[in-house]
Amino acid sequence: MNPYHAPLTDMNFLLEKVFDASATWAALPAFAEHVDIDTASAIMDEADKIARELIHPINRSGDEQGVCHQDDRVITPDGYKEVYQQFAEGGWVGLCGDPEFGGMGMPKMLGVLVDEMAYSACNAFTLYGSLTAGAALCINAHGSDELKAKFLPSLYSGQWAGAMDMTEPQAGSDLRNIRTKALPQDDGSYLITGSKIFITGGDHDLTENVIHLVLAKLPDSNGISLFLVPKIKVADDGTLGEHNGVSVGSIEHKMGLKGSATCVMNYDSAQGYLIGKLNRGLVCMFTMMNYERLAIGIQGLGSSQAAYQMASEYAKERLQGIAAGGSANGADCDPIIVHGDVRRMLLTIRSYTEAGRALSVFTGKQLDLAKYAEGDVKEKASRYVGLLTPVAKAFLSDRGLDTTIMAQQVFGGHGYIRETGIEQLVRDTRIAQIYEGTNGIQAIDFLGRKTTGDNLRTLTEFINEIKTDSAEFVHVSKAHRQQLDSYCDKLLQAALTINENKLTQPALINSCAVDFLDAFGHLTYGYFSLLMAERAGDAMEPNFSRIKMLLADFYMAKLMPKVDYHLAQIRAGDAVVMAMQESDF
Known part of the structure; x- marks a missing residue:
């Protein structure tokens, strides 16, 4: 399997020449004093090294080993825990997080490029950090000051992980039918009881605690509220206490993403804390979902970039047939890169990938402006975020699957067997069209x-x-x-x-x-x-x-x-x- 290398020249080109990141950051006080092109370039250089030397080597082995469920614990593949620790220690989980609580405060238009590298290197591993960053974003936007101070530093540091818990067996895309209940307590907390399915990173051994954001209903209410529910209770001073009635019912056995723990989660009078206002849980969750849907689109984009690198190298090495009109070198066989149909596939993959990367950076820019700009600029960017988020999620992931399949076709029969690694990309990418809201639903929203x-x-x-x-x-x-x-x-x-x-x-x-x-x-x-x-x-x-x-x-x-x-x-x-x-x- 070919080692991954990030397209750093193209990434820097988008930031510096295409979308004028310098001017954008200079105009936003949140970034003006600590982010410039040189800083961004240095971060991307290091992210490339992390993706290539740490994350990519566990991609194939993690797929073959998968996660396992033992004694109410979920165990990730060999190497995941050690790599995650180094990833977290480097500050990558909190790259775009609020500096007040230990995040690095980097702009999203840079963050999307770092995300792409990580997804190219290993889809399954990258989901753990992505869900944690999304959970932290939601808590920071809608949580109380006490909840932010208590939970965000350990999420940004990667000491704890995050998960979002929405889906139930009878309530997939239509969340109105969820049955998980939240019972108010005298101390202002709630007892959460119910079950959720398809919870990415619902449990694992990468961190000492998992912080769940759970959608639930109060008794005799049809409104949906959002609650922060830690797997292990957290004292006021941040130390961990007893288990909190959060358990894993089972793990799903999936087509792909086998190193990512997809869990059935059970809540048995688990203590939770309200995020935002009562009956406004979906509003809070969708703050996170805008970022997560872009991230899942980038999952497709990262797969596409990885697939292109593999297919283009293979096409230049694989000898098969003779060029139309005869071999330029008089050889008995030419590399398949000379054939028009192979070139058509490679050009299609590369064209979709490079344009998709531009869409991801542009959408990241709108997210930054919507969050940090003021006045008309902020209002317009907010509308553009709404317009582009379903497109970024659906179109990037649809083309991601198309291009990984096309790259597999370049490999011919060798693409269908495990040794080349391209078939894993096809399997891992398929889910991106389904979760975080199916692409059909994204289109209807759009x-x-x-x-x-x-x-x-x-x-x-x-x-x-x-x-x-x-x-x-x-x-x-x-x-x-x-x-x-x-x-x-x-x-x-x-x-x-x-x-x-x-x-x-x-x-x-x-x-x-x-x-x-x-x-x-x-x-x-x-x-x-x-x-x-x-x-x-x-x-x-x-x-x-x-x-x-x-x-x-x-x-x-x-x-x-x-x-x-x-x-x-x-x-x-x-x-x-x-x-x-x-x-x-």
Whole structure:
């Protein structure tokens, strides 16, 4: 299995030349005094080393060994505990955490690149730290001062881990039907009783405590509230006490992510503490979910980058067949990189990956502005976060699976056997389309709430910015700019038609949502492909610029036309989808 190496040149290029991170950070007091491009570059250098030398070596062995459940304990694969300790000691769990409680205070647009490296190195391992960072984010945003002081330092340090507990057997995507109960106590705490399923990192041996964020209902209430429930009780001075009625019922045996503990969790009068306001638990949880959904999209992106590295190296080494028109070297066999179909696959993987990375950094930038900016900048960024989060989650993870499968195809039969390692990427990536809200639900949220929910205000503003920005490109051909502009107009027209008919055709949004998200995703990737070619032409060395332009040419010729396909599906409407009776299926 080829060792992973982070695409640091491309990552630095996005921060410095494409999205002007220096100006963004300088304008935000939260970052102005301690973050600049040199700092970011040094952090990424170290993150690459951690991913390559610590995390990646446990990827294959962790998949083969998996987690096990013994005597109410979950044991992670060999090496996980030692690597996690070094990972935590380096401050990586709290990279973007609040400095007041021990976090490093780094911007999310840098954090997404570090996340990508870790996911490329090992999906399963990276989930533990990602869930902890998300739980800390939620506590910091909605918890009381006492809860923040008591729990955040140990979460940011990696001494404790975090998990979010939403799903129940009868309540998956529709959380209104959860049955876990919270009974108020005289001391202001609550006793939590119930069960949850599919809880990532619900229990493990990496840390001395696991802090659960549990959705539950008060007796005689249909409202959903959020509670902090530690596995082991924590005294006021931060020391650990007795077990808290939190136990593991079982672990799931999964298709992939076998080093990640996915647990059935039971709560037997476990002491919990309210996060936020009563009956407003989903509001609190979704503060975390915006970041977690982006992180899961980045899981797909990281897999795509790892798959590209493996497939491109293999294609240059594997001898099979002769180039069309004969071997340039007169050899009996050429490396398969000479064949057009192999190049098509590699170019597709790389184009999706590089554009996806741009989307992740741009979305991270909007998260930073929404959290730390003020006034109109903050308000607009908040709307862009709402618009882009479901796209980042769904489109990145959909393309992540597509590209890992395509990379597996480059390997041919060798991609189907375990020795090459590519099949693990396929298995590990598949879940990203399902958890943290299925991609179909992401699409419905994108079209139904974020696009038509404000009568196209935010979508129109975003698309018009693309049109205005791309009109000023000087290194990109006029044909490419006109093509992008045309697709922008087509997408807006499709959105307008849906918006005009959403009330009279109630199934329209649900039936067309995935195609609309895919059309928007392909268009946005096209814009980012051209933007990278433009910025490389301005400021990068000639070969780097040449490659970015070639990738943009490929994207506009081969992948951008997929917008037309998805718009055609949208124009077909909902009638053919809803025509059959339930009994006909």
